[in-house]
Amino acid sequence: MMKQHEKIYDLIGVGVGPFNLSLAALLDEVEEVESLFFEQNETFDWHPGMLIEGTKMQVPFIADLVTMADPTNKYSFLNYINKNERMYQFYFLQRLDIPRREYNDYCQWAAAQLNSCQFGKRVTNIRHYKDNEEMFEVEVTDLKQDEVHLYRSKNLIMGTGSVPVMPASFRDLPSEDVFHTADFLPNQDRCRKAESITVVGSGQSAAETFRELLKEQRDCQYRLDWITRSPGFESMEESKLSLEHFSPDYVDYFYQLPQKRKDEIFATQGLYYKGISNHTINDIYNLLYEYSVGREELDVGLQVLSEVRDVRPKQEGGYELECYHNQKKETFTHDTDVVIAATGYKPLVPDFVHHLADFLEWDDEGRYKVTADYRLVKNERTDNEIYVHSGISHTHGVGSTNLGLSIHRNKVIINHLVGREVYPISEKNIFQSFTV
Ligand SMILES: Cc1cc2nc3c(=O)[nH]c(=O)nc-3n(C[C@H](O)[C@H](O)[C@H](O)COP(=O)(O)OP(=O)(O)OC[C@H]3O[C@@H](n4cnc5c(N)ncnc54)[C@H](O)[C@@H]3O)c2cc1C
Incomplete structure (x- = not known):
């Protein structure tokens, strides 16, 4: 009608x-x-x-x-x-x-x-x-x-x-096992039952999801991994003078630049909005430190410089991630039950x-x-x-x-x-x- x-x-x-x-x-x-x-x-x-x-x-x-x-x-x-x-x-x-x-x-x-x-x-x-x-x-x-x-x-x-972005190789897999951070809370119970979980990406959403999973890691007894292709778990640029980039004055300045310059500059400004807040990194580090008291072996991994290129279901259950170390130029594999894509959003x-x-x-x-x-x-x-x-x-x-x-x-x-x-x-x- x-x-x-x-x-x-x-x-x-x-x-x-x-x-x-x-x-x-x-x-x-x-x-x-x-x-x-x-x-x-x-x-x-x-x-x-x-x-x-x-x-x-x-x-x-x-x-x-x-x-x-x-x-x-x-x-x-x-x-x-x-x-x-x-x-x-x-x-x-x-x-x-x-x-x-x-x-x-x-x-x-x-x-x-x-x-x-x-x-x-x-x-x-x-x-x-x-x-x-x-x-x-x-x-x-x-x-x-x-x-x-x-x-x-x-x-x-x-x-x-904006809408969540899933890399092509993460799509068309069971959504209770392979999902975007945007769907984290509805899948949190699934995570609690998993043998192993891998978070892919290193922005604020990745860090918040990893922190939440880390808090429950020992009770739930899953293996927890965090993999990023970035050279580090980099912190967001949050100094007061850097924050002035989020002012009408900077918008006006940026707007009048030629389009080609704008594209070049924007490509260099990732850490103003894509990195991780310092307080979240501190929380994660503090938890890792607490857990390692008494030289306890952590069932947790943090892997940088490694791009996840493919996610393949395994016959016996779970997934094999094909990863590529982008400095050593070497391919390696990583097994996990659950993959959480912290791979951002697009307009x-x-x-x-x-x-x-x-x-x-x-x-x-x-x-x-x-x-x-x-x-x-x-x-x-x-x-x-x-x-x-x-x-x-x-x-x-x-x-x-x-x-x-x-x-x-x-x-x-x-x-x-x-x-x-x-x-x-x-x-x-x-x-x-x-x-x-
Ligand atoms: C987890 C997270 C935390 C964030 N935290 C902050 C923060 O603390 N501070 C900050 O400055 N920024 C933050 N951001 C970035 C940003 O400010 C937010 O993404 C914010 O939601 C953007 O608001 P919006 O109104 O543009 O779009 P959205 O919040 O994405 O809303 C757009 C709406 O449009 C609707 N829509 C789309 N198409 C149609 C259609 N055809 N018909 C009807 N409805 C439609 C959608 O359903 C949606 O509800 C965060 C982003 C994320 C993902």
Whole structure:
């Protein structure tokens, strides 16, 4: 059944992750904008497979949904704490880095109050049309009712985030044995019963998963291995001056560089966002040290410089990993029952964006072009805009997925959408200069 909605919205959002949720919360105060946001999941749930107890946010709670635009906004984290009557507990906690589970709970609290956010609804197509008026037609599938709805909007905002990446050789194997860290928690019981577990990769998710498995390793008595092709279990660059790369000032500097320079620079900035937090490495080291007291033999292995090239099921059960030592140039094998791929995420650009190939401008690498104020560059002259949060690291750099920049981006987007300065944008936010 197809249902056409007559109302014309100012903005329709695709996806409700933290970036679009923040936009929805800020727009709740902006009366002249009629907006709707569609999320395919039934509820707001932020990386549920990685909400491991003890994990914490990598940005201070000040980077909540609204505070950096307007600390008086009712969707602030502190208001959430207040409404939940946890003010004293939070005060005595004396931490900026709140538990990841609490950030998710806070976002769920905000999402439940925002009528503009609709869940269980997947955007399946968008089309730009010109009749008497010009606008976007948005096809939305209600996943519960199995109905298709058509909505109309002057503008769109893409907030589709990212999806887990599994190397080809890890795919098409039983998902209870070989899975991505994004599916860790639902598979934790399976891990407890395993004879041996191998975590592959060395980013923050790998480290958090390894730490969690290490905590239970002696009770559950599995062999635990951690393999990475990197030269080391490298720590994330977290010094205060390095963190200034996640500022509007650095985004502005990066944006104006030629595309080729941007690609070169971005390729060198892995440790600003891909490495492991020092506190996680410390936890792991402390556990290893405790376990080795009295010269106890550890049934744990940490292997660097080794790329897992293939995962082969063995006849007697379990898997044989074909690994390649990239300095000794030698191949070796490693047996395990469970393989956990901590192999990262990639931006999700839905197919329907590619269907707008003629409407949009693309660079030589087949990536869409983006204006400084987060609009996709169009081939056609029209006032209708597609704003974008996801898949913009090639244009806006290393901070593109950083929650500390989401409010700034939403301020810029709202100011453009409304055509006036709803939120002032500050020019100088950091101590160092990136440009001359
Ligand atoms: C485990 C983990 C922890 C992280 N921790 C931090 C941190 O502490 N600090 C930090 O700065 N960054 C962190 N990040 C990075 C980043 O900020 C997050 O990934 C964040 O979720 C990005 O938000 P988003 O709104 O862009 O996308 P997402 O959270 O990925 O949300 C996108 C949403 O769009 C929906 N969607 C996609 N397509 C459609 C469609 N066609 N129709 C309807 N809905 C659709 C998806 O279902 C999804 O819910 C973390 C990332 C991971 C994986």
